[in-house]
Amino acid sequence: MPNLRAEDLRALLGRDLPGLLQEAYPLHLAPPPAHGHAPPPFTTADALVDADRIIEAALYLRDTLGYAFLSDICVVDYLADGVFELVYRFYHVEGGPSLALKARVPRESPQVPSLTPHWPGANFHEREAFDLYGITFVGHPFLRRIYMWDEFEGFPMRRDFPKQGDKYIGEEE
Amino acid sequence: MLKTEELQINIGPQHPSTHGVFRMLVTVDGETITDLKPVFGYLHRNHEQLAEMNTYQQNMPYTDRLDYFNAMANNHAYAIAVEKLVGIEVPERAEYIRVLMVELTRILNHAGALGFLINDMGAWQTQLAFGMREREKILDLFESASGARLMCNYFRFGGVARDLPADFMPRLKDLLLAMPGFVDEMERLLRENEILLQRSEGIGILPQELALAYSVTGPVLRGSGVAYDIRKAEPYSIYDRFDFDVPVGSVGDVYDRILVRIEEMRQSKRIIEQIIEQLPDAQGGYMNPKARQNVRPPVGDVYARVETPKGELGFYLVSDGSTKPYRYKVRAPSFINLTPLGDMCRGYKVADVVVILGSIDIVMGEVDR
Amino acid sequence: MDIPRGNIIVMDRRRGKLRVGQGLIQGLKVVWDHWAGSFHKNENFSQIHGTFTVEYPDERLPLPQTYRNMPVLLYDDESGHELCTGCYQCQRICPPQVIHITQAKDPVTGKMVPAATEFIIEYDACMSCGFCAEVCPFDSIKMDHVYELSTADRVSLTMRKAQLNRPISYYASIAPDLWAEVQAGAMKKLQGSIKRRPDVIGLAAVLTEKIKARRLELAAAAAAAPAAAAPAPAAPAAPAAKLTPEEKAAKLAAMKATNANKGVAAPPAKAPVELSPADAKAAKLAAIKAANAAKQAGAAAPPAEVPAELPPTDAKAAKLAAIKAANAAKKAAEQGNSE
Numbered sequence: 001m002p003n004l005r006a007e008d009l010r011a012l013l014g015r016d017l018p019g020l021l022q023e024a025y026p027l028h029l030a031p032p033p034a035h036g037h038a039p040p041p042f043t044t045a046d047a048l049v050d051a052d053r054i055i056e057a058a059l060y061l062r063d064t065l066g067y068a069f070l071s072d073i074c075v076v077d078y079l080a081d082g083v084f085e086l087v088y089r090f091y092h093v094e095g096g097p098s099l100a101l102k103a104r105v106p107r108e109s110p111q112v113p114s115l116t117p118h119w120p121g122a123n124f125h126e127r128e129a130f131d132l133y134g135i136t137f138v139g140h141p142f143l144r145r146i147y148m149w150d151e152f153e154g155f156p157m158r159r160d161f162p163k164q165g166d167k168y169i170g171e172e173e
Numbered sequence: 174m175l176k177t178e179e180l181q182i183n184i185g186p187q188h189p190s191t192h193g194v195f196r197m198l199v200t201v202d203g204e205t206i207t208d209l210k211p212v213f214g215y216l217h218r219n220h221e222q223l224a225e226m227n228t229y230q231q232n233m234p235y236t237d238r239l240d241y242f243n244a245m246a247n248n249h250a251y252a253i254a255v256e257k258l259v260g261i262e263v264p265e266r267a268e269y270i271r272v273l274m275v276e277l278t279r280i281l282n283h284a285g286a287l288g289f290l291i292n293d294m295g296a297w298q299t300q301l302a303f304g305m306r307e308r309e310k311i312l313d314l315f316e317s318a319s320g321a322r323l324m325c326n327y328f329r330f331g332g333v334a335r336d337l338p339a340d341f342m343p344r345l346k347d348l349l350l351a352m353p354g355f356v357d358e359m360e361r362l363l364r365e366n367e368i369l370l371q372r373s374e375g376i377g378i379l380p381q382e383l384a385l386a387y388s389v390t391g392p393v394l395r396g397s398g399v400a401y402d403i404r405k406a407e408p409y410s411i412y413d414r415f416d417f418d419v420p421v422g423s424v425g426d427v428y429d430r431i432l433v434r435i436e437e438m439r440q441s442k443r444i445i446e447q448i449i450e451q452l453p454d455a456q457g458g459y460m461n462p463k464a465r466q467n468v469r470p471p472v473g474d475v476y477a478r479v480e481t482p483k484g485e486l487g488f489y490l491v492s493d494g495s496t497k498p499y500r501y502k503v504r505a506p507s508f509i510n511l512t513p514l515g516d517m518c519r520g521y522k523v524a525d526v527v528v529i530l531g532s533i534d535i536v537m538g539e540v541d542r
Numbered sequence: 543m544d545i546p547r548g549n550i551i552v553m554d555r556r557r558g559k560l561r562v563g564q565g566l567i568q569g570l571k572v573v574w575d576h577w578a579g580s581f582h583k584n585e586n587f588s589q590i591h592g593t594f595t596v597e598y599p600d601e602r603l604p605l606p607q608t609y610r611n612m613p614v615l616l617y618d619d620e621s622g623h624e625l626c627t628g629c630y631q632c633q634r635i636c637p638p639q640v641i642h643i644t645q646a647k648d649p650v651t652g653k654m655v656p657a658a659t660e661f662i663i664e665y666d667a668c669m670s671c672g673f674c675a676e677v678c679p680f681d682s683i684k685m686d687h688v689y690e691l692s693t694a695d696r697v698s699l700t701m702r703k704a705q706l707n708r709p710i711s712y713y714a715s716i717a718p719d720l721w722a723e724v725q726a727g728a729m730k731k732l733q734g735s736i737k738r739r740p741d742v743i744g745l746a747a748v749l750t751e752k753i754k755a756r757r758l759e760l761a762a763a764a765a766a767a768p769a770a771a772a773p774a775p776a777a778p779a780a781p782a783a784k785l786t787p788e789e790k791a792a793k794l795a796a797m798k799a800t801n802a803n804k805g806v807a808a809p810p811a812k813a814p815v816e817l818s819p820a821d822a823k824a825a826k827l828a829a830i831k832a833a834n835a836a837k838q839a840g841a842a843a844p845p846a847e848v849p850a851e852l853p854p855t856d857a858k859a860a861k862l863a864a865i866k867a868a869n870a871a872k873k874a875a876e877q878g879n880s881e
Binding site: 227230231232233234235299303306307309310316317318319320321324326334335338344347348350351354355358361362363364365366367368370398400402405406408413415416417418419420421422423424428429432433436467 | 545546547548549550551552553554555557562563564565566568569571572573576586587588589590594605606607608609610635636637669670671672673676685
Binding site: 029039042044068069071072076077089091093095096097098100120121122123124125145146147149157 | 219226499511513
């Protein structure tokens, strides 16, 4: 049963794909408070890779390391730092714990190459990320909203999306 | 030569075979499907954002509503995720109770899912009624333990809400007496039934490589011949203490998925029998007395997954050190298992679509979240 | 690949030795067996044949004790006191946020009292998770077993405290074991709460007779003081030994009333600009007491007045007392006239 840890993956990626790894700077989960202690920032042990070269890293995981099973793509909105972090989670078919690849994209122009041409299973994950966070996956064959209706404006899971009020209430028919 | 034209039709969203409000945008050439796009979101309630506005503890009953057939399994995944994040120990007895509940859930889900699948094939209500009867007995057990039949909300961080009632074990043993008869009977009814074979053999084939590429999980993946069961691949809870087999299919069609589900019920029964043997020796109460419910995990992230009857259910949690999760993501099995629906249906007839969809076994509460 | 503690079984797709059509007949036999079995009743879990449904509205399946549907509030059968202390634990934990509590205040001192004056649960949005019952430190909220709650409109599912009240005996009848587990602790805590509850606060609103009796009792206690005080202002107002909160409050009110009566006749006191609901209630209460007292004394009280000079700290209290006394006097006069 393969049992690679996040540190091993970082070492392997640094050896085989130079320039791909990025330094995982700590992220702030909340804007600094006016007084009192700021909560400790969020640091990650997982491999943070260049968002533009995510396909390269993912294919390395699949073809070289055998982590062929793309289980999950998750987006986290770090509003205070102005980045989205994408978490790609891979499993080995033989079993064992997961390996995660993380990529950070700026909130203003979130663009990532799509994994769907290589992993058809990424299709709905990426559509969900586009629908709820507005991340554009370049090369996705059918990047449309998946949960919200097509005319919906805004991206409801972003942390700056208003939590209350409804612009549709009170509108003329 | 007749000139044919492609036609787009909608199956659903209000259609009895779609298991909820689910729409399939089907392009047909005559009776043959050339393209199929699943459309959903009719039940979308932004579950993930609701969860970010609630505390960790308050989210537990909301996870029941994801896959309302398997509330216990959802509870399990979420409890494991939070326990991993906070570092809560679970007493042995609580683990046994949890696994017992989850395995009962697996039996009831497969009994129901096969019933619905046969229902979709046109055997109106026959198999469904038999399956529902067994499901009903298990739900009675759930009700006596947790207080509710479907929305159990039974698991807590560090254990379960309350101990098993006194009459639980005798009733469970009665149920296990009936179980082999029920599963054998189901197999007698289905396995060599010519109508079922006609409708399921060679239909909706998902080859092994494609199943992996599509990230499907659960009985759909195993039906395609990949022996990937999280209970074996990455044992969580106390699954490494039980002997059980992993059934896989060889072709990857609807028939294989039916056979895999029938066999999984038998394996779940095996696990429950081992639990009944080992439970009296289990240490600790049903709850870790030191575990706080209103948890305040340290800053960090965690991904925990379990094998629910439908596949891999994972929770990705990011904590900012407060009582509310900063990010709460659900990796829902039925949602991802729907991805290959278009490829599985291409080339088959319209009547096969409902059968293929039924064999995936989706629940819209989980797909739409 | 191989897996620990188990094998991989490849499902056998081969047919048995059945000939064409026999599989179908075999399946039909299963259906036939069930049909034949449906004429007797399915007795227990170990049988797979037989009818296991019941004729629902006429016949009901027994519910397990742990069954939970909607939360209700318990009150003590004997004393009539509610177990709820208004601690807000349930309101805080409620996932859909449907519990709304108003904590009771002492009418005289304005301090918090361990009781809830209003307790609203919106049944229409309640998700029956049972967290409120689980978290309640006083075992006041419990989950009811009644599931037939359908109404024609949404508003009638907003349950107020009077609709939520159930006697402990009811809960003990639906869940005897669960109640036996917590009974001792709950009753001990209730005794503690009762000691700190003045007036009729904390009595279940449905028990009108109990409340009436309690009011009479309080009025009698209050009357004892001014009756003694009216003829001889210097006389001791009340025995000093008893000092439970409600008695203290009654004594205070009585003293205020006597003080006001002693004052020179003057135009009726002005009402203060703003009266919070609690104050209004308190004033009304005091007025009733004073009226009763005046009636008992047998003399129509002269209209009261604010004493001209008072230390600033007492000014507010005195004003309040004056208003109360004035109202009381007015009422007493009216009553005197009508009689």
